[in-house]
Amino acid sequence: MHHRAHSQLVLALVAALLAAGCSSAGTAPATGPDHSASTDADMTEADRQLLNGTANGAWESTYRPLPSTPVLIRGGTVMTAAGEELPVADVLLVNGRIEAVGASLEAPAGAEVIDATGRFVTPGIIDTHSHLGVYPSPGVEGMAEGNEATDPVTAEVWAEHGVWPQDAGFWRALAGGVTTLQVLPGSANLIGGRGVTLKLVPGRGVTDMMFPGAPMGLKMACGENPKRVYANEGPSTRMGNVAGYRKAFIRAEKYRESWDEWLAGDRTSKAPDRDLQLETLAEVLRGNILIQNHCYRADDMLTMLELADEFGFSIRSFHHATEAYKIRDRLAEENVGASTWVDWWGFKMEALDAIPQNLALLSEAGAPAILHTDSGLEIQILNQNAARAMHAGRRAGISVSRDQALRWITINPAWALGIDDRTGSLEAGKAADVVIWSGDPFSVYSRADQVFIDGAVVFDRSRDSGNPVSDFELGFLNHTGGAR
């Protein structure tokens, strides 16, 4: 019953990719979001927007890349997240895209040439689990937007409606080499609402930061948090949690059917009433919204895989997933990601069995392994934490390459967010989301010198001014603050 046609198809895809020369463990298949379910091939863009709750193009990204000139990053050690490390190589950025990666590239006319000798070049870092903007700095009265903790199911809320673009934490993350992140609602609710994927480029409103074309996520939560938050009114047990998901998806199936039937018909009858909650869940059932599921314990994750089987949807990634190593074979088989930390543990019962070798074991088993943060501080040291997890694995005799460790914070999270065809590795044609590091990014002493997003320098450690500073930070201090 776990070998649904869908997972067999995915396995076949993985096999095809392996045959095509992709490296093995931890490599996420390079497919975009799964649109398989019931999306009609001849559905119009307007129909798609209607179903997704974005009619008339509302809520869509207004992000525009910053101006850029061609840049040749010359002579650095290039870590591509797409294969072997290139000890001395060049990376050419043109029109916001990676034009080429390789030895002795020609600088086009007018290109800026950056000498990266002795330095390292990586893709921009990606975090699948952030609450920047919704639990911003300062974390004071009036600023907490992450948990709509008024009902166990709030599939109708969207994180993007709570993101404060003036969170100073965004620009500290940028200074740590992060170029893309997913902002999620919190984990108070069984179904907490939609997440949004942002590029770390300042904007006046959230849509200015939204990653164009990135699928939305849906935050769900297992285990202790919902049953603690709703202990009085329910759910108060894991049983109640699961009943809550099932009740919601039963309603969502019916809703999806009514809309799909109406769209497939002659549309002379009145359209079904919209329901914001069910609209989101129906899009999950159609495969257009990716489930990002807060879930620690192995048995809880297995329970969620059963739920996904019952309703025919996929979970894109478990989050926190401290016991993912216990079921890594199943995660590999079903191609479900695990976004986890290096060594957070013990703060509650469901986090008791975390081990620092989690990521290494997941990669070894071929499951999509992702290093996430859930922290405005740790998002600034994702490179260091990848190194720590790599060494923890190696010390235990688990083979982990530097490329694999880099994938934990680049292409694998890109896959979990459904944007791995656009960013997450240094390959020709991808967005020029690039970091130049002062030294090996897996050393504690290295810093991000320059961070490019779509080919434009958004952060440059060497400049005294010109790096993003939040409005909030003006006037309070005699210095500009930040991670200089």
Add this chain to the structure above:
Amino acid sequence: MKGLVRNHACRIAAGALVLLIALPAVIQAQDLAVVGGTVHTVSGDVLESATVLIRDGRIVAVGDVEVPEGTPVLDATDRIVTPGLFDATTSIGLVEVGMVSSSVDSRVQGEAVEAAFDVVDGLNPRSVLIPVNRAEGVTTVLSAPTGGLIAGQAAVIELAGASVAEMLVRPRAAMMASFSPGAAGGARGAVSLRLREVLDDASFWRDHRDAFDAGRSRQLSLSRLDLEALGPVLDGGMPLIVSVHRASDIEAVLRLAEEYGLDLVLSGASEAWMVADRIADAGVPVILKPLTNNPGGFDRLGARFENAALLHEAGVEVIIGSFSSHNARWILLEAGNAVRFGLPWAEALRATTLAPARALGVDDLYGSIEPGKVGSLVVWTGDPFELSTHAESVVIRGEVTSADHRQQQLLRRYRELDGVPPAFRETGD
């Protein structure tokens, strides 16, 4: 690790290099010679290819030393040897699972002032947190109570020993307090007022104890136990560790400490760099978490990664802490990042070894590798702060401690998934 300890054939000649100072607690003191490593003594020079000779748990010689026959030898060739790491910012031994209240003994649910609360009887030498953190080089910690205006009295313990008596280095080593809005009565002025009332009452009690016992004293705001517990703080014999962040709050706490003649240690201190000169003038050490830079509240808008470096430049004694119990091992990551943002490497090592020992008054026995001190040290595969390095051997009182712990056992149980239910799998070595 055990394979590295070689037992020499003969026994040590009786009386040789015997150290007469008694150890602070009942322990299984061991003899050990750590040979051939690059020894960072912290109190003195860095010694290449040096030997650290430990006798009955105490360091008796460091340098070019002949190893008496019969002494077990730990080979540290091509290795770096440092004192054991000392984290002054934990509640290790007082907490098992953060959100399981019955496993948390660091906090009294009651008054804002719990000065009499002493953590010692709540310490659990069998906590799984101990070997997890010890295996990564943390040998000594301040295990502290938390919460309220005055949380109680913290103890210095070593992360080895089968009983509290064996672990305990110094009970009642410091009084923990907090200067933040909300600690008492909301406004900062109310916090300051309450702290003064507490100290005044304790001072009054000390001077009029007989009258108090006879029922002829004015009304005091604390219980007899709390009043008594504050005596050593007023005498300056017990450090008062105050958690405080805003620059102006730090100045308020410095004034208070000067007024009452307290042995003050600042903790947290996100904006300390803004008043670094004042702190240096007062000779007050600062315990901080270098990886702190988000303006998370109005008391820490000036938080920045350079805090440690700027304080050191101003002449302040910097102490680095993990501010974690389950992951006291993060003290290494914190120290490395302090170096990344400008703190000299040797200062970062000092800030994780000798500086906390000094602030807590146990530097006669801890914090450096020199004769007379307790034989607690770590043999590292390289630069201890670098991410590729690990603790190869962790020695406490001359004994090479076990590197095994619950997380290692989980790893062994789940190393292979071959269809056999993991519950049947042995987890032994």
